[in-house]
Amino acid sequence: xxxxxxxxxxxxxxxxxxxxxxxxxxxxxxxxxxxxxxxxxxxxxxxxxxxxxxxxxxxxxxxxxxxxxxxxxxxxxxxxxxxxxxxxxxxxxxxxxxxxxxxxxxxxxxxxxxxxxxxxxxxxxxxxxxxxxxxxxxxxxxxxxxxxxxxxxxxxxxxxxxxxxxxxxxxxxxxxxxxxxxxxxxxxxxxxxxxxxxxxxxxxxxxxxxxxxxxxxxxxxxxxxxxxxxxxxxxxxxxxxxxxxxxxxxxxxxxxxxxxxxxxxxxxxxxxxxxxxxx
Numbered sequence: 001x002x003x004x005x006x007x008x009x010x011x012x013x014x015x016x017x018x019x020x021x022x023x024x025x026x027x028x029x030x031x032x033x034x035x036x037x038x039x040x041x042x043x044x045x046x047x048x049x050x051x052x053x054x055x056x057x058x059x060x061x062x063x064x065x066x067x068x069x070x071x072x073x074x075x076x077x078x079x080x081x082x083x084x085x086x087x088x089x090x091x092x093x094x095x096x097x098x099x100x101x102x103x104x105x106x107x108x109x110x111x112x113x114x115x116x117x118x119x120x121x122x123x124x125x126x127x128x129x130x131x132x133x134x135x136x137x138x139x140x141x142x143x144x145x146x147x148x149x150x151x152x153x154x155x156x157x158x159x160x161x162x163x164x165x166x167x168x169x170x171x172x173x174x175x176x177x178x179x180x181x182x183x184x185x186x187x188x189x190x191x192x193x194x195x196x197x198x199x200x201x202x203x204x205x206x207x208x209x210x211x212x213x214x215x216x217x218x219x220x221x222x223x224x225x226x227x228x229x230x231x232x233x234x235x236x237x238x239x240x241x242x243x244x245x246x247x248x249x250x251x252x253x254x255x256x257x258x259x260x261x262x263x264x265x266x267x268x269x270x271x272x273x274x275x276x277x278x279x
Contacts, residue, residue, distance in 0.1 A: 022177050022185025022186065023035055023177045023178065023179035023183045023184070023185055024098060024100075024177045024185065025098050025099070025100040025101075026100075026179065026183075027047075027049045027179065028049065028052075028053070028077070028078050028098065028100040028101055028104055029100050029104075031049070031050065031053040031078075032049055032050045032053070033046070033047065033048075033049040033050065033179075033180070034046070034179060034180035034181075035047045035049050035177060035178070035179060035180070036177070036178040036179075036180060037175045037176075037177065037178070037190065038175060038176045038177070038178035038184065039173055039174075039175050040173070040174065040187075044178065045192075048134075052077045052078050052080060052134060053078045053080070053104070054080065055080060055083075055084070056080050056081060056084040057216070058215055058216055059215035059216045059218040059220075060080065060081060060084070060133075062213060062215045062220065063081070063131065063133065063161050063163075063220060064081065064084055064085065064088075066129075066159075066161055066211075066222060067085065067090070067092075067129045067131075067161070068128050068129055068159075069091075069127075069128025069129060069155070069158075070091045070092070070093075070123065070126065070127050070128050070129070070155075071085055071090060071091070071092040071093070071127070071128070071129045071130075071131065072092075072093055072094075072095070072121075072123070072127040072129070072130045072131070072153060073092060073093070073094040073095070073130075073131045073133070074095055074117045074130060074131060074132055074136055074139070074150070075095070075096055075097075075117070075132070075133075075134070075136035075139055076094025076095060076096050076101065076105055076110075076112055076131075077096060077101050077104075077105075077134065078101055078104040078105060078108070079094050079101070079104055079105025079106075079108050079110040079112060080108070081094075081131060081133065082094035082105050082108075082110035082111065082112060083105065083108035083109050083110040085110075086109050086110050086111070087109065092110065092111065093111050093112065093113065093122070093123070094110055094111065094112035094113070095112065095113050095114075095115045095116075095117060095121065096112060096114065096115075097114065097115070097116050098114075099114050102114045117139060117140075117146065117149055117150070117153075118140070118149060121153065123153075124152060124153055125152065125153065125154070125155060126155050127153050127154050127155060127158060128154070128155055128157070128158050128159070129158065129159055129160075129161065130150050130153060130154060130158070130159075130160045130161070131160075131161050132146075132150070132160065132161070132162045132163065133161075133162075133163045134163060135163065135165065135192070136163070137162050137163070137164065137191065137193045137198065138190045138191040138192055138193065139190075140189060140191075141172050141173070141174075141188075141189025141190050141191050142172070142189070142191065143191050143193050143197075143198070143201045144201050144204055144205050147160075147201060147202065147205040147207060147223075148205050151205070151206065151207070151225065154225075157228060158224075158225075159222055159223065159224050160207070160222070160223040160224075161220065161221075161222055161223075162198060162220065162221050162222075162223060163218060163219065163220050164193055164194050164195045164197075164198050164219045164220070164221060165192045165193060165194045165219070166194075166217060166218065166219050167194055168194040168195070168196050168197070169192045169193065169194045169197065170191075170192075170193060170194065170196075170197035170200075171191060171192045171193075172189070172190075172191045173189075173190060173191075174187045174188065174189055174190070175187065175188065175190045176188075194219075195212060195219055195221060198221055198223075199221075202223050203226075206225060206226050207223040207224065207225060207226060208223065208224060208225075208226045209221050209222065209223055210222050210223070210224055
């Protein structure tokens with residue numbers, strides 16, 4: 001999960017300092033909560049920071065098993081999925097708007113950029129799998145705008161793996177991050193989306209759900225563009241050596257350029273090493 005922010009091209013603007021100095025960053029540095037989403041009416045949603053900072057669990061493994069090719073983890077948080085993919089020699093990039101999340105991902109051996117999904121990103125139109133885990137379908141408070149953006153990032157035959165709310169809900173609201181001790185972050189737009197609502201938003205934006213599953217109380221769905229035939233995970237992951245090499249070289253040029261730009265700006269950017277080639 002990552003606090004929502006977006007550029008002028010995204011659904012809503014949030015000042016950078018609002019998400020760089022809020023309770024989320026502190027919780028990530030500590031590796032634990034308490035941390036909540038705090039709605040204006042006082043409703044609180046507990047956030048499982050300790051699980052996010054741990055290794056991949058059984059539910060995460062069910063998602064990793066469906067990843068193929070180059071993987072983009074949107075709102076990667078402390079990077080447990082990016083790190084798990086890197087350990088397996090998979091090409092993966094995490095993006096998160098919080099420098100503390102990027103730093104933690106890098107410390108675990110993953111590659112990450114301090115970016116909003118609505119910012120320009122390396123490898124646009126070339127990612128094979130995108131991830132929206134831990135409620136990140138809520139980023140920006142507009143699920144359909146987010147789904148449209150993700151569609152522009154994927155390669156032909158790509159897929160999106162989404163974790164939905166465990167209850168049927170379709171809600172948009174402004175929330176704050178709350179550390180349970182009186183510390184509140186700035187308000188930002190968020191959404192909560194259950195399985196039925198996700199399928200509705202998917203149909204409205206040119207996606208279709210091809211699989212849904214549950215593991216240890218967490219709910220997931222796999223989306224593909226509506227004009228894509230259902231495939232086994234290995235079908236689109238197998239590419240010729242020439243194709244993989246060309247794509248890897250292009251992605252490495254994009255990442256190197258982005259890294260140089262961020263270093264010049266004095267901000268955290270990526271791991272000091274590029275992601276490895278996809279198997």
